[in-house]
Every structure is written in structure tokens, then in C-alpha cells.
Amino acid sequence: MGRAELPLHAPGTQTDKGYIGQSVPRPGAQRLLQGRGAFVDDLRFPRLAHAVFFRSPYAHARIKALGLEKARSAPGVIGVFDGRAVAEYCKPWVGVLAHLKGIKSPPQHAIAIERACWQGEAVAAVVAETRAQAEDAAALIEAEWQELPVVVDMEAALRGDAVIHEELKDNICFKREHDTGGVDEAFAKADVVVEETYHFGRHTGVCLEGRSILADYNAAEHSLTVYHSTQAPHMMQDIFARHLGIPEGSVRVIAKDVGGSYGIKVHVYPDEMATAALSVMLRRPVKFIADRLESFATDIHAREHRVKISIAVSRAGEILAFDLDDLTAIGPYSVYPRTSGIEGNQVVNLTGGPYRHQKYRARMHVVFTNKNVTCQYRAVGHPIAVALTEAIVDKAAAQLGMDPAEFRRKNLIPDDAYPYTFPSGIKFEKLSHHKCIDLLLQLMKYEELRKEQQDLRAKNIFRGIGLAAMIEVTNPSPAFYGVGGARISAQDGATLRLEPSGMVTVLCGVTEQGQGTDAIFAQIAASAVGVTLDKVRVITGDTGVTPYGGGTWASRGAGIGGEAVLLAGRALRANVLEIASQILKTGKEELEVKDNQVVNRLTREAKLPLEELGRIAHFRPDTLPVDFQAELTVTRHYTPRQYGFTFTNGIQASLVEVDVDTGFVKLLKHWCVEDAGTVVNPMLVDEQIRGGVVQGIGAALYEECLYGPDGQLLNGSMADYLVPMSGEMPDIVCAHVETPTRQSQLGAKGVGEAGTAGAPGAVMNAINDALAPLGARVATMPFTPQRVLQALGKVG
Amino acid sequence: MEHALDIALTVNGAQVSRRVEPRQHLVDFLREDLGLTGSHVGCEHGVCGACTVRVNGEIVRGCLMLAVQANGCRVETVEGLSDSRELAGLQKAFHERNALQCGFCTPGMLMAAQDLVRRKGKLSRAEIRNHLSGNYCRCTGYQAIVDAVEEALDGQG
Ligand code: FES
Numbered sequence: 012m013g014r015a016e017l018p019l020h021a022p023g024t025q026t027d028k029g030y031i032g033q034s035v036p037r038p039g040a041q042r043l044l045q046g047r048g049a050f051v052d053d054l055r056f057p058r059l060a061h062a063v064f065f066r067s068p069y070a071h072a073r074i075k076a077l078g079l080e081k082a083r084s085a086p087g088v089i090g091v092f093d094g095r096a097v098a099e100y101c102k103p104w105v106g107v108l109a110h111l112k113g114i115k116s117p118p119q120h121a122i123a124i125e126r127a128c129w130q131g132e133a134v135a136a137v138v139a140e141t142r143a144q145a146e147d148a149a150a151l152i153e154a155e156w157q158e159l160p161v162v163v164d165m166e167a168a169l170r171g172d173a174v175i176h177e178e179l180k181d182n183i184c185f186k187r188e189h190d191t192g193g194v195d196e197a198f199a200k201a202d203v204v205v206e207e208t209y210h211f212g213r214h215t216g217v218c219l220e221g222r223s224i225l226a227d228y229n230a231a232e233h234s235l236t237v238y239h240s241t242q243a244p245h246m247m248q249d250i251f252a253r254h255l256g257i258p259e260g261s262v263r264v265i266a267k268d269v270g271g272s273y274g275i276k277v278h279v280y281p282d283e284m285a286t287a288a289l290s291v292m293l294r295r296p297v298k299f300i301a302d303r304l305e306s307f308a309t310d311i312h313a314r315e316h317r318v319k320i321s322i323a324v325s326r327a328g329e330i331l332a333f334d335l336d337d338l339t340a341i342g343p344y345s346v347y348p349r350t351s352g353i354e355g356n357q358v359v360n361l362t363g364g365p366y367r368h369q370k371y372r373a374r375m376h377v378v379f380t381n382k383n384v385t386c387q388y389r390a391v392g393h394p395i396a397v398a399l400t401e402a403i404v405d406k407a408a409a410q411l412g413m414d415p416a417e418f419r420r421k422n423l424i425p426d427d428a429y430p431y432t433f434p435s436g437i438k439f440e441k442l443s444h445h446k447c448i449d450l451l452l453q454l455m456k457y458e459e460l461r462k463e464q465q466d467l468r469a470k471n472i473f474r475g476i477g478l479a480a481m482i483e484v485t486n487p488s489p490a491f492y493g494v495g496g497a498r499i500s501a502q503d504g505a506t507l508r509l510e511p512s513g514m515v516t517v518l519c520g521v522t523e524q525g526q527g528t529d530a531i532f533a534q535i536a537a538s539a540v541g542v543t544l545d546k547v548r549v550i551t552g553d554t555g556v557t558p559y560g561g562g563t564w565a566s567r568g569a570g571i572g573g574e575a576v577l578l579a580g581r582a583l584r585a586n587v588l589e590i591a592s593q594i595l596k597t598g599k600e601e602l603e604v605k606d607n608q609v610v611n612r613l614t615r616e617a618k619l620p621l622e623e624l625g626r627i628a629h630f631r632p633d634t635l636p637v638d639f640q641a642e643l644t645v646t647r648h649y650t651p652r653q654y655g656f657t658f659t660n661g662i663q664a665s666l667v668e669v670d671v672d673t674g675f676v677k678l679l680k681h682w683c684v685e686d687a688g689t690v691v692n693p694m695l696v697d698e699q700i701r702g703g704v705v706q707g708i709g710a711a712l713y714e715e716c717l718y719g720p721d722g723q724l725l726n727g728s729m730a731d732y733l734v735p736m737s738g739e740m741p742d743i744v745c746a747h748v749e750t751p752t753r754q755s756q757l758g759a760k761g762v763g764e765a766g767t768a769g770a771p772g773a774v775m776n777a778i779n780d781a782l783a784p785l786g787a788r789v790a791t792m793p794f795t796p797q798r799v800l801q802a803l804g805k806v807g
Numbered sequence: 808m809e810h811a812l813d814i815a816l817t818v819n820g821a822q823v824s825r826r827v828e829p830r831q832h833l834v835d836f837l838r839e840d841l842g843l844t845g846s847h848v849g850c851e852h853g854v855c856g857a858c859t860v861r862v863n864g865e866i867v868r869g870c871l872m873l874a875v876q877a878n879g880c881r882v883e884t885v886e887g888l889s890d891s892r893e894l895a896g897l898q899k900a901f902h903e904r905n906a907l908q909c910g911f912c913t914p915g916m917l918m919a920a921q922d923l924v925r926r927k928g929k930l931s932r933a934e935i936r937n938h939l940s941g942n943y944c945r946c947t948g949y950q951a952i953v954d955a956v957e958e959a960l961d962g963q964g
């Protein structure tokens with residue numbers, strides 16, 4: 012559990028990690044605590060107009076006629092537009108990437124033209140002086156529809172009974188096969204072969220703040236400023252520029268406070284593109300805030316999979332091979348620009364991930380359906396891959412009569428086997444599965460829990476313990492999107508500026524959605540420069556001022572943005588010493604920056620406050636040598652390159668009690684041991700993991716976007732779609748193993764998705780462990796009381 | 808505003824009178840008409856608790872009460888209770904324990920938690936969890952929130 016060796020100070024001095032590793036509170040949280048944040052819907056603009064969308068009531072239907080006249084003459088209405096009108100200002104897009112070979116999707120418009128392909132797709136926009144007026148007017152739109160055949164079931168979609176997009180010939184968006192060879196042989200010689208099919212319910216992010224955008228077009232400059240609840244301001248800048256025909260430099264995207272995102276707010280949404288287009292068309296600011304029903308019907312969904320998996324195991328308990336067949340449905344379009352092929356692709360990449368088998372075969376189909384689109388949501392593919400791997404591993408262990416922890420220890424990739432290439436082709440720099448499982452079992456008192464479980468069974472109390480080991484993609488290199496042609500930055504930049512007062516301003520391309528980016532950047536900057544934390548201010552989320560960057564996704568903020576801040580901080584410190592050496596007429600190798608002062612490196616004697624250095628450098632440079640120019644602003648960038656992804660690992664455990672009369676699952680406790688490399692701020696990391704765990708628990712127990720056979724969303728409110736609330740959630744114990752990545756000086760890997768990746772698998776295994784003595788088993792998420800009772804044969 | 812009605816109420820200690828549409832709910836009135844954007848709108852159907860405000864001393868869902876119903880009432884929001892420092896103890900505990908991430912749920916969460924603090928009882932974690940179970944938070948795992956409320960309850964002796 013060694014910490015990173017951080018060469019934050021110049022060679023020859025003692026290593027001082029400064030604020031790295033300290034649980035300091037987030038300075039930026041204060042305004043949110045007082046209700047003084049700035050979410051998009053909090054902003055006030057002169058001549059602000061409000062957009063609402065008229066959406067298709069059908070899952071698949073031709074628009075025969077759209078009567079907009081009554082809406083146009085309603086009070087307060089500024090304009091009512093159909094898809095064709097908006098398309099004149101906003102070019103359509105196609106959600107494909109070159110490295111996902113064969114992926115296909117039709118062009119998608121901001122507002123549907125001629126045909127709606129899912130219930131909730133926008134077919135007209137109404138703009139009015141108030142939102143209420145716009146909603147009143149939208150209710151006056153008269154549409155005539157011709158219903159078309161609806162494809163909701165993914166097996167039917169794969170068969171192609173009805174084809175959604177005729178020009179694509181079938182409903183297959185993307186398929187992939189992977190085979191190391193030798194799989195049939197491995198299964199033939201296995202002593203035990205176990206197979207099971209798992210179903211995962213489609214669910215969604217339910218950000219408390221709905222998608223929000225305020226686009227402000229300035230006709231005089233042909234420029235656009237967009238206040239956007241987004242994770243990727245630079246990506247959106249590029250997209251607004253290209254699709255609206257405005258020079259990139261004239262588009263500015265500002266993400267102030269963002270009320271939750273989790274991957275939901277990193278995609279291109281048609282209604283948001285339409286809002287930007289409407290601002291251009293009407294030459295005034297236009298705002299769109301998705302209400303809760305719109306969020307359920309149009310925020311990306313994720314994780315609708317049917318997966319059959321088999322495992323081949325020797326009598327000695329050695330895993331020999333996995334064989335996987337995944338089918339996933341993504342709605343009628345592959346989402347732009349990341350595509351909807353990545354989730355299934357990740358399932359193929361990651362299944363079996365923690366284990367040391369050598370043979371692996373996978374087949375995966377991504378199909379179109381007439382439901383809302385799906386795309387990358389927190390932990391993309393991991394919750395599926397982890398749950399099905401860990402469930403089948405448990406089943407195999409049970410067949411062999413082995414304890415699941417012991418079975419895992421036998422098969423986890425050894426901690427000294429790195430670097431390691433996994434049979435799916437992915438590469439691990441250095442993982443620590445064994446250290447993690449050891450720590451987990453010790454933390455949870457595994458043996459004692461097993462004994463307690465046995466004792467309680469005698470009293471007809473059914474408790475279960477579930478384990479889920481995991482690997483996770485973090486710090487992605489350009490291999491994720493860039494190589495496929497997506498204009499999504501894999502690098503991030505940081506600018507650090509020493510102000511005249513001796514304060515440090517940090518600007519970075521990574522954004523803040525509450526995960527604490529601003530706080531950890533302040534910690535890294537303060538440590539690297541040699542100032543106290545109170546002297547640092549961080550600015551993120553504004554393409555007009557920050558260096559270019561990818562933003563926040565795929566657990567990249569700390570690892571990539573943090574490294575850029577560290578590099579810039581060290582460069583700024585070197586420049587500060589350069590200036591100090593001129594002022595003090597002392598060799599810079601004798602100087603050091605510590606606690607807002609330039610000090611003598613050896614005696615630690617204070618020589619010059621940074622405040623004084625800043626004053627001289629900015630206001631009295633005339634006192635410095637004539638050929639010397641102080642440089643107090645520096646920018647550095649960082650791109651991870653050696654590995655496609657910096658994989659992390661971890662393991663979770665869940666303890667549940669199943670009420671076999673009601674089918675209710677009570678969560679008693681949850682543990683997560685995670686190796687995210689250098690931990691910059693343990694308090695922030697822990698609560699982020701816990702939030703992720705709770706999201707994963709939601710998927711396991713409560714959350715599912717339900718559709719009827721006609722493609723109608725059945726549960727579009729928070730009363731019908733259940734989310735985890737505090738009352739049902741357990742306390743969650745977090746612990747860390749730290750194996751810093753050697754690819755960066757900071758050594759941080761990502762952590763934002765760890766909780767969500769592993770929790771569903773751990774809960775699933777815990778439930779099945781509880782049900783085992785009753786001969787019952789569940790394999791369809793979410794595990795509602797009804798499904799548990801069905802497994803027990805108590806209801807039909 | 809054909810059927811608009813005049814209302815007069817006290818908001819965060821100040822007298823306010825406005826003409827409002829009967830259909831406007833209280834949280835929209837606070838946000839849109841008074842610019843008090845600290846109270847948030849998360850669902851508008853009474854489930855998420857983001858809109859929690861205090862009316863005549865009781866916490867209510869600002870999306871389930873109409874502005875006209877607040878006529879003659881005493882309304883308090885997160886901005887008012889921040890300025891009066893009534894929330895200071897909870898805010899400190901939330902800050903120190905990182906009981907918020909995006910902060911969108913936080914004003915509602917604080918209003919609901921302050922309701923417990925005002926009753927000045929010692930409560931178990933399960934009781935705190937139950938009291939807050941009408942307030943949705945998607946970012947935290949709720950644990951830090953429970954920790955913070957527990958600390959604020961302990962802190963008042
Ligand atoms: S907005 Fe009122 S409870 Fe959700």
C-alpha cells in the first residue's frame with residue numbers, strides 16, 4: 012500500500028507530497044451549500060426566449076401532417092418550427108466511428124423530419140416568452156400520424172422481422188467477434204462447464220438537474236455563446252461550430268454548475284442542437300430545460316443486454332475459458348459522436364477481466380429498436396461484464412464445491428504478472444487483485460460473516476454474501492475515440508498563473524460536476540508550486556478561457572487533467588525561482604518555494620514572499636535586468652500514450668438479507684476496495700465511490716425503463732421509476748490499495764466509475780448466495796421482489 | 808395573466824407582494840418571480856425533494872404547493888436560512904464531510920435536515936436515513952450526508 016513517490020520538489024530536497032493525499036474539503040462547495048450556485052436554469056438574460064418540444068406520441072410513425080398555425084398564434088409565442096425549418100440551420104449527423112468496423116446508423120436531425128422513431132423524439136419546437144406559454148402553445152399543435160411497425164424486442168430486431176431503417180437493410184448497427192482460438196478444445200477438456208443467460212434492464216442516469224442549455228447567438232458577430240450543462244465543453248464547441256456553420260473560434264461553451272451528469276451529459280442531444288439553432292434563427296437567447304418526463308424519455312438510456320456466457324473450469328478450480336454471446340439494443344440511432352457501439356464493445360473487452368485464463372471467444376450484436384437511444388452511461392459496459400463474469404464464476408465455484416473467495420484467489424491474475432496482455436487484447440500496466448481481495452476479506456471479516464450466515468440459516472434467515480472483482484478502463488488515450496475520427500480530445504491542458512498578489516489561478520479543460528475536480532486541481536497546484544491551498548483559485552468549464560481538453564468522462568479528470576496541472580505547476584515554480592534569483596541575486600539552485608515564500612533551500616529561511624515577487628514582476632519589472640522577462644503564466648498538456656487505457660482494479664462485496672416471504676432484498680452492508688493509483692483526496696474519492704456503488708445498487712434492485720409492446724415508456728416519472736433513496740441504502744466501507752501508474756508523475760488512475768462497475772455483480776451474487784439453500788437463482792436485473800418470488804416459485 | 812391573483816407574503820423576512828397565475832407553483836414563483844434560485848426543481852411531482860422550502864415553520868415541497876396558497880404565509884428558503892446563519896452548523900458539517908457533490912439536491916437536503924436539527928433530538932443513523940428518504944441525491948452514496956447530519960445533531964449538545 013505504498014503511496015506514490017511524488018517528485019514534486021526539485022531533486023536534492025526531501026520528497027514532500029504537500030496536499031496530495033489529504034482529505035481537504037472542496038472550497039467550491041460553499042456556494043452550493045448556500046443555494047448560490049449557477050446552474051443553467053438559474054441564469055437570467057435580457058430577451059431570453061424559452062423552447063419546448065412537441066414530441067412523438069408513437070414509437071414509430073410517419074408524420075403525415077403537422078398543423079402549427081394555432082400554436083403560432085397563441086399568446087407569447089415567438090416561433091414554431093418543424094424539422095425542415097431547423098435543418099436549414101443545423102446539419103444532421105451520423106453516429107459512427109471508423110475503428111468500430113462496420114458500424115452503421117442513419118443521419119439524425121435535430122428535429123425529426125417525416126418520421127419519428129421513438130416515443131419522445133422531438134418533431135416540432137415552440138419558442139415563447141415564457142416556458143408556460145410555450146407549453147400551452149405546444150398543446151395546440153395538430154399532428155396527423157401514420158403508425159409504422161414497431162420493433163421493441165431485441166431478438167426480433169436481430170431477426171429483422173421489421174426493419175426500422177430500410178436503407179440500412181437490417182437492424183444491426185454493429186457486430187463484433189473475437190476469438191483467441193482453442194476455446195472449443197478448452198471446453199472439451201474441462202471438467203466442469205457452466206452456462207447461464209443474464210438479462211440486464213435498460214436504465215438511465217436520472218441526473219437531478221435535467222439537461223439544460225441556454226444558447227445566446229449574437230447576430231452582429233455571428234458568434235454563439237452556449238451555457239450548457241455538459242461534461243465536454245470543447246467537444247460541444249466543435250460540434251456547434253460544425254453543425255451550425257459558425258467558426259470554431261466564435262463559439263464559446265460555458266459549463267457553470269452542472270447538477271449531475273454520470274455520462275448522461277456528454278452526448279449530442281437533438282433538442283439541444285435544436286435550441287442552439289433556434290437561437291441563431293431567432294437572433295436571441297433561447298433556453299431549454301428538460302423536465303422529468305422528457306429526461307426519462309430522451310436522456311440516453313443504457314445497458315439493455317441479453318448475455319449468454321459459458322465458463323470452462325478444471326476440477327482443480329482453474330478457469331480455462333469463457334465463451335460469450337451478447338445482444339444489446341440501442342434504440343433507433345447510434346448516438347453522436349461517441350456511438351452506441353462502445354458499451355457492447357466494452358462487454359467484449361472486459362468480460363473475464365480479472366482472471367488468468369487464456370482462451371476467450373465472444374460474439375456481440377448491437378441492434379436498433381424503437382425505444383429511446385442508449386449510449387455511454389457511467390461505467391460503460393463494466394457493470395454488465397463484471398456482473399456476468401462474477402455470477403458465472405460463482406456458479407462454477409459452487410459446482411466445484413469451492414468457496415467463492417478461494418476460487419477467485421486461485422484464478423485472479425497474480426500481482427507480479429505485469430505488464431499483462433489479456434485474451435481480449437487489452438493491456439494492463441500493473442494491477443493488484445490479490446492485495447485487494449486480501450484487504451477486502453480482512454475488512455469484512457469474511458470468515459466470521461460466513462459463520463454467522465450459517466447460524467442464521469438455521470433460524471430461517473437468509474443472508475447472502477456476494478463478491479465482485481473488477482477491472483476498469485480509466486485515463487483513456489486517443490485509442491478510445493480519436494482514432495475512430497471523433498473530434499474528442501484525449502489530451503488536456505492546464506494553465507497556471509501567478510497573480511500579482513502571489514495567488515495562483517489554475518485553468519483546466521477538465522470540468523467540474525461535483526466530483527471535486529476543482530478541489531484536487533487546487534491541491535495539486537498548491538503542492539507543485541509551493542503555496543498554501545487558500546491561495547489557489549481554479550477555473551474550469553469555459554472554452555473561452557481554459558486550455559483545450561476532453562472534459563470529464565471515462566474516469567480521466569484526475570489522471571489526465573491532474574497531471575497537466577502538476578506539470579504546469581512545476582514549470583511555474585521553476586519560473587518563480589528564476590525571477591526570485593534575479594531579485595535576490597542568488598543562484599536559483601539555492602532557492603525553493605514553500606508556504607507562499609521563496610526560501611533558502613538548505614536553511615529554510617524565508618527570503619521573499621510571493622506577494623512581493625508578484626508585485627515586482629508585474630509592476631516594477633524596471634528593477635529587473637533589462638534582458639530578463641518574467642513569465643508567470645505557463646501552460647502544459649498531458650496525453651496518456653503508453654497504454655490504450657490505464658486499467659485499474661478493485662473488488663466489492665455485498666451483504667444482503669432476502670425476505671423469502673415478500674421477495675424484498677435488504678442491503679446490510681457493502682465494501683469496496685479499489686486501486687486507483689495515487690489518491691489525491693481520499694474523502695472525495697470515497698464518497699464518489701459510494702455514490703457509484705449506490706447507482707450500481709439502483710441497477711441491481713430498482714431501476715428499469717419499462718416499455719410496452721407498442722414502444723410506449725411505461726414509467727416516465729420518479730414515482731414509477733424507482734431510484735435508491737437514503738432509507739434503503741447501506742453504509743459502504745471503502746479502502747484503497749495504491750499502485751500508482753508509472754505513465755505519469757502524479758500516478759493517479761481514474762476512480763469515478765468504480766462503484767457503479769462492481770456493485771450490481773456483488774449484489775447479484777449476494778442474492779443468489781442467500782437463495783442457494785432454497786435452490787433458487789435470479790439472473791434478470793433489476794431483482795425486484797416479484798422476480799425474487801418467481802425464482803422461489805412463489806408467484807407465477 | 809387573465810386570472811391572475813394578488814398575493815402578499817413574507818419571504819426570508821421581507822414583505823413581498825406580486826400578481827401571480829393561479830397555476831404557478833411556489834418554487835417557480837420563488838425562482839422566476841423573486842430570483843431565489845437556490846431552491847431547485849428536480850421532478851415537479853413531489854418525489855425528489857430538491858424544491859423543499861419552509862412555509863410557516865413546516866417544510867413543504869415547493870412544487871406541490873401553489874404560490875397562491877402561500878398568500879399570507881411566512882416562506883423561508885436556503886438563501887434566507889444561510890444569511891440568518893440558521894443553517895451554519897449543517898453547512899459546516901456538510902462541507903467538512905463532503906456531503907455534496909453537484910450540489911443540486913443540497914438546498915432541499917439542508918432544509919429537510921434542518922427540520923431534524925430543530926427538534927434537537929439524538930437520532931440513530933437509521934432514523935436520519937428515514938427522515939431524509941424523501942430527498943433524492945444521485946451523486947453521493949447518502950453516507951456522507953447521514954454522517955454530516957449526525958454530526959450536526961451531536962454538535963448541538
Ligand atoms: S421538484 Fe418538488 S419534489 Fe421534486
Ligand code: FES
Nearest residue numbers: 908912944945946
Ligand atoms: S449532490 Fe448531486 S444530487 Fe446530491
